[in-house]
Amino acid sequence: MSIKRKACIAGIYEYPLRKCPDQSIWQLHAAVADGALKDAGLSWEDVDGYFCGGDAPGGAMAMADYLGLTNQLTHYDTTDTGGSSYVMHVGKMAEAIVMGKCKVALCTLAGKPRTAPPTPRVPGAEQGFEGGYNGTPPNLYALAARRHMHEYGTTSEQLAWIKVAASTHAQYNPHAMLQDVVTVEDVVNSPMIADPLHMFDCCVVSEGGGAFIMTTPEIAKSLGKPIVNVLSAAQFLKGQAGGHGMDLTTSGLAVSGPKALELAGVTVDDIKYASIYDSFTITVLMQLEDMGFCKKGEGGKFVQDGNLISGQGRLPFNTDGGGLCNNHPVNRGGMTKVLEAVRQLRGEAHEKVQVPNCDIALVTGIGGTLTVRHGSAAAILERG
Amino acid sequence: MTEMIHKYPKVAKNEETKPFWDAAQEGRFLVRRCPACKEIHWYPRTLCPLCHKAETEWEEHSGEGEIYTWTVMRKSPTGPFALGYVKLDGGPHVYVRFRDGVTEGLEIGKRTRMVFDRISDEDVYLFADLA
């Protein structure tokens, strides 16, 4: 059974603030849900499916209770693979709709890591052997960047082009946390955080969140908004595999990406816009290779000279400014990736970055930690 | 043994990993090898995560290996430190932090050894050092 063109993203909302000292986490979840429902033209009473990730304290049961949804949900799902959870949810929500488990599915993400650190994920069996090392996203992603440079000669200047492209887009987003356009020199001269990653290779830490609504094609058509179909979604877990077959230059997207393309019946040549998970510049570079936009090891050449800049390069990416410049709420970038892809397919992106004739878009996610263990996800969306 | 390091959390031990930490107190580095596929893996588990055909067995390893990748974290309230993966001789890649103070001279392919440094009255913890 396929999900292709059997579910539509009908509503989206991104919280406008990047620091929220006066709002509770729960309040933010409610606000983004309300925003997405209003955008869709649906009401709270219509929601019969709820999906969340580890940012929702207590999971779907507690959050649905707070949201006043407990006596109307026929499907609910808490999945946590970090920031890729919301890209995975695109597939899971579509599956639930196709299976008839719900008709109007809501997915929310919200939090405030700058005001109050998020509760750490409950550790697994690895804790005794990893928990004391203070491995954090910058130093752990640096391990992949180092290895990619060693194996393929990738340079800091090439990685910097990814940030340059994101910043070029962010200047048009009035809500973006960083709105200044930066140069390759600015990136490589920014403070070294964890060699070889500089400060500007890292995404922002921001508060707020976002939400989207998925529903049946019939309901979506009745709402009057541009139709955004789900074509496919795929996921793949990658980890240390007992320490064998170590390859830190390839992400799980090398499996989930081609699978999503195959299920959608499209190729990378059909992708007009891509929301590529951008926790760090190296995350983007590896995923572009793993999706097949270029060969493994040639990501550096692919991204340089503005190839990711809308109106200029082959593959416009993260036209909202991405996690690198706009928003990476609760250290989880998957939600905002979905939202900008929907804006592009609707033709609602900023006019300076809107991709002409944007009919097919890719959304990717790498959640958890790229070099330790991560859940990868890809979803392909289509203008209806 | 160098002076006590107070910035590490209590080591999370369990029934399955107690022998590793007991040996660590004596400075011995244990790994688990599978009698079916003959491989050692990391981190230590009872059911072989590689072939799933047998329960693995403890054995002592020299702790020697080489750097697969590394970084030096500059933004740390307790000072710069190095992290990486080392490939153990004849065995798996191990995600490990380098011993306190080891932030210079790191290169992919350089020889390393595993060491245990005391982090509290109760615990030693596993680190890598340049050989």
Ligand SMILES: [Zn+2]
């Ligand atoms: Zn085995």
